Amino acid sequence: MSEDIIISLDHVSKWFGEKRVLKDVSLNIKRGEFVTILGPSGCGKTTTLRIIAGFETPDEGNISIGGNLMNDVQPHKRPVNTVFQRYALFPHLNVFDNIAFGLKLKGMSRSEIETRVMRVLKMVSMTDYEWRNVDSLSGGQQQRVAIARAIVNQPAVLLLDEPLSALDHKMRKDMQIELKQMHKQLGITFVYVTHDQEEALTLSDTVVVMNNGVIQQIGSPTDIYNEPVNCFVADFIGESNIFNATMIEDRKVSFMGHEFECVDEGFGENVPVDVVVRPEDIYIMPKTDKGQFDGVVASCIFKGVHYEITVNTPDGYELMIQDYNPFEAGMEVSMIIKPNDIQVMRKERICNTFEGEMTDESHVEILGGEFECLPQEGLSAGDKVRVEVDFDKVDLTDDKRDGTCEGDIRFILYKADHYHLHVRAVNREYIYVDTQDVWEDRDIVGINIRPEDMRITRIEEGAQA
Amino acid sequence: MARIQNIIGKRSNWSFPYAVFLILFVALPMVLIMGYAFVKEGGGFTFSNITRFFTDSDALSTFAVSIEIALETTAICLLLGYPVAWLLANSKFNKSSITIVIFILPMWINALMRTLATADLFNMLGITLGKGTLLFGMVYDYLPFMIYPIYNVLRRMDPSYAEAAQDLGAKPAKVFTSVTLPLSLPGITSGIMMVFMPTVSTFAISEFLTNNKIKLFGTIIQENINSSMWSYGAALSFIMLIIIGLTSLLTSSSEEDNVAEGGLI
Amino acid sequence: MKKLFARLYLGLILLMLYAPLIFIAVSSFTESRVLGNWTGFSTKLYSNLFSGEMSNSGLMSAVNNTLLIALIAALVSTLLGTLAAIGIFHSRGRRKNVVMFLNNIPMVNPDVITGVSLFLLFVFLGVTQGYVSVVLAHITFCTPYVVLNVLPKLHQMNPKTYEAALDLGATPGQALRKVLIPQLMPGMVTGFILAFTMSLDDFAVTFFTRGTVGLETLSTFIYTDARKGGLTPELRPLMTIIFIVVFALLLIFNIRQERAAKKKALLK
Numbered sequence: 001m002s003e004d005i006i007i008s009l010d011h012v013s014k015w016f017g018e019k020r021v022l023k024d025v026s027l028n029i030k031r032g033e034f035v036t037i038l039g040p041s042g043c044g045k046t047t048t049l050r051i052i053a054g055f056e057t058p059d060e061g062n063i064s065i066g067g068n069l070m071n072d073v074q075p076h077k078r079p080v081n082t083v084f085q086r087y088a089l090f091p092h093l094n095v096f097d098n099i100a101f102g103l104k105l106k107g108m109s110r111s112e113i114e115t116r117v118m119r120v121l122k123m124v125s126m127t128d129y130e131w132r133n134v135d136s137l138s139g140g141q142q143q144r145v146a147i148a149r150a151i152v153n154q155p156a157v158l159l160l161d162e163p164l165s166a167l168d169h170k171m172r173k174d175m176q177i178e179l180k181q182m183h184k185q186l187g188i189t190f191v192y193v194t195h196d197q198e199e200a201l202t203l204s205d206t207v208v209v210m211n212n213g214v215i216q217q218i219g220s221p222t223d224i225y226n227e228p229v230n231c232f233v234a235d236f237i238g239e240s241n242i243f244n245a246t247m248i249e250d251r252k253v254s255f256m257g258h259e260f261e262c263v264d265e266g267f268g269e270n271v272p273v274d275v276v277v278r279p280e281d282i283y284i285m286p287k288t289d290k291g292q293f294d295g296v297v298a299s300c301i302f303k304g305v306h307y308e309i310t311v312n313t314p315d316g317y318e319l320m321i322q323d324y325n326p327f328e329a330g331m332e333v334s335m336i337i338k339p340n341d342i343q344v345m346r347k348e349r350i351c352n353t354f355e356g357e358m359t360d361e362s363h364v365e366i367l368g369g370e371f372e373c374l375p376q377e378g379l380s381a382g383d384k385v386r387v388e389v390d391f392d393k394v395d396l397t398d399d400k401r402d403g404t405c406e407g408d409i410r411f412i413l414y415k416a417d418h419y420h421l422h423v424r425a426v427n428r429e430y431i432y433v434d435t436q437d438v439w440e441d442r443d444i445v446g447i448n449i450r451p452e453d454m455r456i457t458r459i460e461e462g463a464q465a
Numbered sequence: 466m467a468r469i470q471n472i473i474g475k476r477s478n479w480s481f482p483y484a485v486f487l488i489l490f491v492a493l494p495m496v497l498i499m500g501y502a503f504v505k506e507g508g509g510f511t512f513s514n515i516t517r518f519f520t521d522s523d524a525l526s527t528f529a530v531s532i533e534i535a536l537e538t539t540a541i542c543l544l545l546g547y548p549v550a551w552l553l554a555n556s557k558f559n560k561s562s563i564t565i566v567i568f569i570l571p572m573w574i575n576a577l578m579r580t581l582a583t584a585d586l587f588n589m590l591g592i593t594l595g596k597g598t599l600l601f602g603m604v605y606d607y608l609p610f611m612i613y614p615i616y617n618v619l620r621r622m623d624p625s626y627a628e629a630a631q632d633l634g635a636k637p638a639k640v641f642t643s644v645t646l647p648l649s650l651p652g653i654t655s656g657i658m659m660v661f662m663p664t665v666s667t668f669a670i671s672e673f674l675t676n677n678k679i680k681l682f683g684t685i686i687q688e689n690i691n692s693s694m695w696s697y698g699a700a701l702s703f704i705m706l707i708i709i710g711l712t713s714l715l716t717s718s719s720e721e722d723n724v725a726e727g728g729l730i
Numbered sequence: 731m732k733k734l735f736a737r738l739y740l741g742l743i744l745l746m747l748y749a750p751l752i753f754i755a756v757s758s759f760t761e762s763r764v765l766g767n768w769t770g771f772s773t774k775l776y777s778n779l780f781s782g783e784m785s786n787s788g789l790m791s792a793v794n795n796t797l798l799i800a801l802i803a804a805l806v807s808t809l810l811g812t813l814a815a816i817g818i819f820h821s822r823g824r825r826k827n828v829v830m831f832l833n834n835i836p837m838v839n840p841d842v843i844t845g846v847s848l849f850l851l852f853v854f855l856g857v858t859q860g861y862v863s864v865v866l867a868h869i870t871f872c873t874p875y876v877v878l879n880v881l882p883k884l885h886q887m888n889p890k891t892y893e894a895a896l897d898l899g900a901t902p903g904q905a906l907r908k909v910l911i912p913q914l915m916p917g918m919v920t921g922f923i924l925a926f927t928m929s930l931d932d933f934a935v936t937f938f939t940r941g942t943v944g945l946e947t948l949s950t951f952i953y954t955d956a957r958k959g960g961l962t963p964e965l966r967p968l969m970t971i972i973f974i975v976v977f978a979l980l981l982i983f984n985i986r987q988e989r990a991a992k993k994k995a996l997l998k
Contacts, residue, residue, distance in 0.1 A: 470902075473902050474896070474902045475820075476816050476817060476819075476820040476892065477817055477820040477821035477822075477825075478817060479813045479814070479816045479817035479820075480813065480814040480815075480816070480817025480818050480821065480829055481817065482810060482813065482814070483810050483811070483813065483814030483817070483829070483833075483873065483877075484814075484817075484828075484829050484832075486810065486869075486870075486873075487829065487832040487833065488832070489851075490848065490851070490866065490867075490869075490870040491832050491835050491836060491870065492832055493851060494844075494847030494848050494850060494851040495835065495847055497847060497850040497851055497854055498843075498846065498847050498850060501850055545743065548739060549739070549740060549743050552736050552739070552740055553740075557733075558733060558736045558737075558740075561988070562984070562988050562991075563981065563984055563985060563988060566980055566981065566984045567744070568743070568744065568747065570976070570977060570980060571747050571748065571751060573927050573931065573976045573980065574751060574931075574969070574972070574973055574976065575930070575931055575933075575948060575949060575952065575969070575972075576931065576933065577933055577949055577952045577953055577956070578754070578952055578965070578969050579750050579751065581765075581952065581956055581961060582750035582751070582753050582754045582765070583749075583750045585753070585765040585766050586749060586750055586753050586766070588766060589765075589766035605746060605747065605750070608743070608746075608747065609747070662838070662840055663840055663841070665840070666840030666841070666842045666843065667840075667842075668842055668934065669933065669934075669953060673956060683840070683842045683934075686842055686846060687842065687937075687938075690846055690849060690938065695850065695853070698846060699846070699850060702842070702843055702846045702847070705840065705842070705843060706839075706843060709838065709839065709840060709843070713838050
């Protein structure tokens, strides 16, 4: 392991009861780096932070800090300090005693404690507040005390758990700048957890994007923004147009019914892929200028610096475009996408695959429900089978009772002409659905699949999937 | 070593000593009551202690009297206590939260002492001790247990419910019967339980208040235990447990909130 | 008019509740051996109580026993119950339900049942009944009240403060002492007072678990005394003093709570 690595998570997994909240997470954090773990709520980012702090122990894998294995080391013995989400200041102690808490435990002399506390109070611009009751402070002030309380111990790593989430917008912006300065001044490693992508891009040297307990991508803010590795990252970071596409050959990709030149190679020929184009990377012009493809402006909204323009193409695709010039609604326009601005991503899957069990010749149990299928010759009850279903062959119903089994919608991705949904069925397995219908996150739905849309193959005994 | 620290560091484990204590001093004694009631001396299962109760006319009549007295006490407490709770919770009549304390204070004085004083007071006034004085003494002992939970529910009730009913045209009496009373039901059931349970099981008090004329069920249990008839005493305790279990099933929903709110002071 | 009627009603009920107490208090200022006889004003019973003249009657040792048992039981209950409440608050599922269920039993059970069941336990285990068994029995019925008074405080506090303490280098024990207990103190104090008064007041459980070694608490002393016929007259001044002390304590406690609540309301 390199000298530079201060924190290392090595194939870490964590279960909460039945639920696996971290799946094989590996992450190396360099000394002095400002790392942000970014993801939606429930993605496992806070659990990751708590494993570093020692409030949770990994069920599998190892956590090392400074080269030492930390799995069984108690929080109070770790060289890290945390700034908690809602500050967690001690309400029975004043500002001074809150900050001095850690130093007193170390048995430091009174004068030394005083010098150190005063120094950090100055650093967080809270001088003269030392005798105040913490309840009498504003949110921003409590935030500063919480930071002071952590950094006064001179930890090797400062952990920050959504520290700005309780502050209003303006205050958040100011604190971001101060945190960045503090990081420079202290020279220690910051591990910062947030669900705010803008915060992550502004503050960090390295961004770690997580979803469903899995690290999706690790990279610099520009890498993450310009070269997302999958639809989730592309959608979560910034605005994007995402398309189902086909890689025709190296440097040639087709989507929206057009062929485009791109810079990506090595995907193979005629391979389904996803394509991301950022709104500011689509060049829009009057139709007379003849671009690569045409469309009609549906709406145009001024956003302060740029205009946000929605364009419909004749084939039914909806594009989001940012431009410094306004284009009136109804105007016929033409667009160009440059090869450099097309980000091609491997598809994580091209159809749903489930493992299930036949309950009789024409019924199969998958997703915790019993689905009717075409009569399967040579298969009988109890046979293990693999079932494949295309994304667009899944039917969702409003009333969960109308479905063969029920599920709830956990993730929605707009893909220019349809929605791609992640639906979690009752047995916690996911089914992926392409649909034109508009659903909302966390909607409870019924799931139906027509018998003829299921491709069933037997899993041979002994053969591993 | 690290293992042990991990176990101690986990706060969910901090109830472990109490859990052991509960198993030893709550669960095991409950099992023992059943054990003594249903196990023959040389081992083996028996119903004889229970059947003995149903053939013991003395115990049966005591049992009936106990239930009767407990029901009557509970009813009187409810009739007397509800208006008190309502008046104290009503800001028109009472603005201080201290007043209620004055009403529940006598609870903190030794019940036996109060009972004896009540009996002597009756004696001094020339009232013969009997069922009347027993009821009065019981009501006097347990009235605070009825007032307090009802008061708690009424005081916490959002006044906008009653105002809404008024706004919709209900007269004060109608507001009371259609809004206030139903909404205070949790307090009432909790009060009923807090009065009924101790009255049905009380012992010693009835003897003092009736000059030994009326004996209650609790006393029978005590007499059996004291004269080393443990199995029969345990069987009678078991029957009492059933009564208590039934009562708490009927009233369970509301009781917890009230106690959880910070007890009786 | 309505107000007058309400006052009258409340006054009558109060009179009923306090009549026996006032009766005791008044008769504590006369020398008559029989309760209810007025033989002229005297403070002799009070001076008897304090002059050591009662040392042989067993009353003073009963008082001492009562106070000592209540103190030990309340202290142990407060510690045990506070730890338990923290544990219960942080556990889930069946374990939490089982502990809460068992915790409720002594509160729901009538004193007689608690007394008989513990009596059977001590017989079963072959424990000699006396001081220790009574204290254990009192801890049994006191601790649930501590648990129920500490739990709401846990709900109110920020649970992360404990982790913050660990994070700043405190061991679990230090975090408990320096961070959790100060925040839970109000609930612990209420729980302690409840436990103490419940123990003071108990008759039935003590009666069954005190054994035959002649241990008397105030309650059992009064019981034996009354069965012998006629109460020791010095009980009257004793009860009067206890009543006044309890009355004063509870009033002060509640007035302080009301003030604190009002102050909090003002701050918001």
